[in-house]
Amino acid sequence: MFAPSVWLRRLIKPEPGRALAYIDFTSQEIGIAAALSGDQAMMDSYKSGDPYINFAIQAGMAPVGATKDSHERIRKHCKAVLLGTLYGKQARAIAEDLGITLLESQSLLRTHRRTYSVFWQWVERVGNHAMLLSHIDTCFGWRLHITEFTKPTSLLNHPMQSHGAEMLRLACCFLTEIGLNVCAPVHDAVLIEAAEEEIEERVRQAQVQMARASRIVLEGFEIRTDVDIIRCPDRYDDPRIGEMWNRVMGLLEQIENASESCGQKTTNPSQVGDK
Template sequence: MTYTELARLPFRKFYAVDFEYSGSDGEIPSIVCMVVQDLRSGEVSRHWQDDLQKMKTPPFETGEDVALITYFAPAEVQSMLALNWSIDVSIIDLFAEFRCDTNGDPTVIRRGLVHALDYFGLTDLKPDEKDEMRSLILSGGPWTKKQRLAILDYCTQDVICLGPLISSMLQRSPWTDFRLNQALLRGRYMKAVGAMQHLGIPIDLDILGTLNANWDTIKLKLIAKVDTQYGVYVNGTFKEALFETYLSHKQIPWPRLDSGRLTLDRDTFSNMSKRHPAVQSLHELRKTLGELKLNKLAVGRDSRNRTILSPFAAKTGRNQPSTTKFVFGPAKWVRGLIKPAEGMALAYCDWSSQEIAIAAALSGDELLWDAYHTGDPYLAFAIAAGLAPPDATKQTHKAIRNRCKAVVLGTNYGMSAYGVAQAAKIHELEAKALLQKHRETYRKFWIWAENNKDRGLLGLKLETCFGWPIRVTSGDVKANTFLNWPMQAHGAEMMRIACILAVERGIKLCAPIHDALLIEAPLDQIDSEVVSLKECMAEASEAVLGDGKVCRVDADIVRYPGRYMDEHGQEMWDQIMGLLAQT
C-alpha cells in the first residue's frame, strides 16, 4: 500500500493537536489552552485551562487506531500527562518526519514549524511568530477575555496548518506501509520522550541551593586548590604561557593551531585529558569555570531536573539536550547532584562497548563479533592479530591491550596514526603498524566501513535499519563523518527502542544519556526493575543487531541516601564539597 493523502492512512480518527502552557524551567507545565482539529471533518474545538482541568479524559477519542498529528509531540504528551490524561494514541510527529526527510540537507538549517511550512510551499498557512504573544502566555496570567481569545487564536494557527503539512509531505514523497511504520515508531519514541520530560531526574535541591549561594567564593578557592598541581593561573586567569611550561615539564605533546599556539578548545582538552589523565583535573576546572552556570540547571520546586531532551536534533538522530539545563550536560562532577528521594533508588544502565557491537554485527564481520563477545574486544584484537599469545590476560599484557584499545576505539572515527599514537602514548610508526593490523584482521568490517564512506561522499543515502537517513549532496563534509555515522545512528535507534519498551512497560525512565538509561524505583523494587530494563535493552539491541546478537548491559544502582557519581567527576566533587564545608 502507498499513501499519497492523509485520508487513506489506516486510522479510524485523525486529530491535529496543540497546547499552550506556561511555567518555569524544570516545572511541570501549567496548561493554558488546547486546540484540536478533527482532520476528517475539519471541525475545530478550542478549550481554555478552566475546562481542561475539569476533564478526566481528552476531548477526542483515544486508542491505537486514533492518530494524533503534532509538531514536536513531547510537548503535547507532557501537557496530557500534566492533566492526568491517557496517552493511549498513535502519534505521527511532523517535526521528526521533517527532520528525517531533510537530514543532511545543508539548505535546511532551521526546523521549526514555520520552516517546515516554508519548505513545502505552505507560506500562506505560516502562523504568526509574535514574541509578545509568547511572553503573554509564559506570564502565567491572569488574562483578560480579549487576551484569552488572542491566545486561543494563536494556538489555532499552529493546529490548522498540520493537516495541509502532512498532506504535502505525502504528496511529495508517498509513504509505503513500511515507511508509515517507521514514522509510527518515531512517534512512539516521541511519546516516551514526553513521559521522560514529565518525570525528570531527582536532584539534591539543598546542595544545589547552597552551591548557588556560595559559588563565587568557591570558584576562587577551587582555582587555588586545583592549580597547585599545575601553576597555570594568575589572579584567577588561565595563562597559556604557564600551561606551555607545564606541558614541557611533563613531556606532554599538545595539539597546536596553524599559528603555533596551543589548541585550547573544549574538545581538545577533553580528548587530551583522556589520553593524559594528569590533566583531567585541569580540564574539569576549565569546564567548570568556563561553562558551568549552576543556576541554569532546569530544576523544579519538586527537586526534579526537567528540560527538553531535543530528540532527533543530531544528524545521527541522537538527542541533544541543553548542556546547561540538563544535569548530564555540564562538568561531570555536577552529576553528583543526582540523588534519589527517601525510599527510592536509581539505576544507571549502559550498553557495554555498544559501537563495537554495532560495527561487528552490521558489517557481518564474525571475527570482530567474536572479539566483542569475549567481553574484552581490545585484548581479543591483540590475540587475533598475533600481538599477544592466546592465553594473554588484561593483567599479563596490559601495555599491548592499551595500545590495541586506542586502535579499536579510534577506527570507528577514522582516527589517524598520529591520533592513535597520542592516545596510546606510542610512536606514530607503531600506531601505523597497529592500524594496518586492524585492517588485516577485520577485513570484512573495513570493506563495509569504506563502502559507507564512499556512498556518503558520492551523495548517496545511508540509512539505519529503522529508516533514519542521511544524504549530503552539497556543502562541506568530512569523510570520517560517514565512517562513524552508521554506529552512532544505529546506537540512537537502539536507545529509542529501549526507551519505548521501558516506558510502555511501566518502568520509571528518567532520561537517556547517549548509550545509557537512568531509571527510578522504590528501594524494594529497584533490583527487579533493573532486570526488566535489561530485558528492554537486550530486545532493543537484538532488534538493531539481528537475531541472536545482543549487546551486553552493565548496571550501577544508587540507593538512598547515596548519590549518583561519575568516576571522572569524583575528585572534583570531593574538592568542591570540601570547600563548601569551609564557607
C-alpha cells in the first residue's frame, strides 16, 4: 500500500472502534550521519529540533532565534543542502533543485563543509576504508560488497540508509515483543493498530521502544519520532495526495451512476476501502 502512488494511501482506514498510528523517525538520516560521524556541531543541530534552520544559524546565514516562518527561504536552501549532501548531490544538481545560480549552490556547499568539517572527514575515511577492503558493514554486520558497478553516491549514502534499516528492524522486534500490533514497516516508520481508547498509550509505548532501538544502533544517540493518529471514520492522509484521490472518486461516481442507469448495482465510491 505504501509502495505505489501516494494517493492510494487514502484507502487505509481503521475499522469502527479501532485506530491507527503512523510513527516515523524524525530527520532520521541527518541524525544517523551526525551520530556515526561524531560531528558535535551536526549532533547539536539535530538535537535543536530543526536541523535545517539550525544549520543556517550555525553557518551565520540566519540570526539566533530564527525560525521556519521567519527565514523560510534560507531554511529551504539549507534543507536541500543537508539532505542532498547525504546522497552525494553536487552543486549543479542542488542549483537546479532550488532554482538558484551555480555560484550560490557552490557557496552553500562550501558553508556545509566548513560547518560540519568532522562529518566530511568521516565521509572520506568511510569511502577510503570501503574501497580498500571492498566492502562496508553496518553495526550488526550487514555487508555491502564494493564492485566496479558500485556508484560513489551509493557508497556515500549507504551508512545512513543501512543503519536506518537496522534501526527499523530492531524497533519492529521490540514492538512485537511487547505485544503491539505492527501493521507495516514503512522505510523510516511503522504503522500500528490498537483499540481507539488505547491508541495514545500504545503510541507512547512504541515511541519508547523506537527511541531504544535508535540508541542501540547509534551507541547512545537518540532519534526522535513523530506520530499521526487516524481514528474511524477518518482515513490516512498525506499532503502529497493532491487532487488525484478526488479525481478517482469522481470517476468512480460517474461509473456508479452509469451502472445504475443500466440497472446494474456497483459499490458506492464513498465506501471504497471500508471493507
